[in-house]
Amino acid sequence: MRPIPLAAIRHLIVDMDGVLWRGSQALPGMSRFFETARSLGIRFILATNNASKSGAEYLAKLRGFGVSVTLDEVLTSPQATAAYLARHAPEARVFVIGEPGLAAELRAKGLQVVNEQPEQATHVVVGWDRALTYDKLAEACLLIRRGAAFIGTNPDVTYPSERGIVPGNGATLAALRVSTGVEPLIIGKPQPEMMRQAMARMGGSPENTAVVGDRLDTDILGGQNAGLTTILVLTGVTSLDEARDSAIRPDYIFQDIGAVADALQQANT
Structure with a gap:
């Protein structure tokens, strides 16, 4: 499937560790990304494989960075695992x-x-x-x-x-x-279960949804496994050289989440 153009993105599935922050340090452009997504009407789910925190704990961490999101906008691998087990x-x-x-x-x-x-x-x-x-x-x-x-x-x-x-x-x-x-x-990335749960929450589809992440083997491969457009940022695990040499090829590569926000803003003007 060909990647959708940035202007067609109406839903984003966004990783957190290595994309929005590293440990307790916010990464460049984090606040700008949320402001841009809200202003453009782009819905998002913050979907993380990190199983160490509950959704409520992630909300608290985001508030500490000055960012306000709802519990429905956070999907963790524990939440996805619990939903899977409750169903099956x-x-x-x-x-x-x-x-x-x-x-x-x-x-x-x-x-x-x-x-x-x-x-x-x-x-x-x-x-x-x-x-x-x-x-x-x-x-x-x-x-x-x-x-x-x-x-x-x-x-x-x-x-x-x-x-x-x-x-x-x-x-x-x-x-x-x-x-x-x-x-x-x-249950988590790169398997498609989390991506499907995230799209279901937003009402998204492969035709209008993209994944943003810092890892080729989970975020990017997970997006590909779900048939989604993929965006790699270079603030986490994967370097530019690794991205160029890998068989797992993201559709777009940006330096950080702030650069993603800037590109979305430009594509929608």
Whole structure:
């Protein structure tokens, strides 16, 4: 499918880490992007693979940067995972590796989290966990080996922190994959489930929706897997040289989210 022109974009699915901020530092043009999208009537969903925070926590972080969005404009891989399980396995009893936001999203969809009684688990859901321990890995390994379904919120092997590139959830999934011989079902990018959920929220379609991200292997590939136009920014994981050398080719490349805003403004004038 050919990329749609910038002037045809009416809906955006925008990554956050490495696009809007790195750790606690806002990236250039972040506020300008939101002002431009609102003024042009472009709807957006902020869709992140980062499983460490709930949607409400992301709203609070955005407010700290002086940006106001609604909860409906945020979609995290925990939210997408919870929605998927609520639709396909509403009786699931879940052992969780992850931070409090992941368990909170699962419970919000009526799913039972059984970390205190892991022997009851029918599913193991794994998200990024900065308090990861060997005991958590061992418990998850045993459960998966006994037949519990293995689900990963997202496959990102690294995370762009303010200190630099550090291990992401994909590193945890890799440990469980090699110790169980089981491949996880991935809900987040690059699988198309999150993109489809985001488009459904906005009423978007491939003919008027684009994805903005900083990673070729999740954001850009995820957009391509959903048949969407893709926009890479160079403020996160992927460098310009990597983008030029990769088999995964974004439709547009901009230096940062501010440059995306400027291009959208120009295309609509």
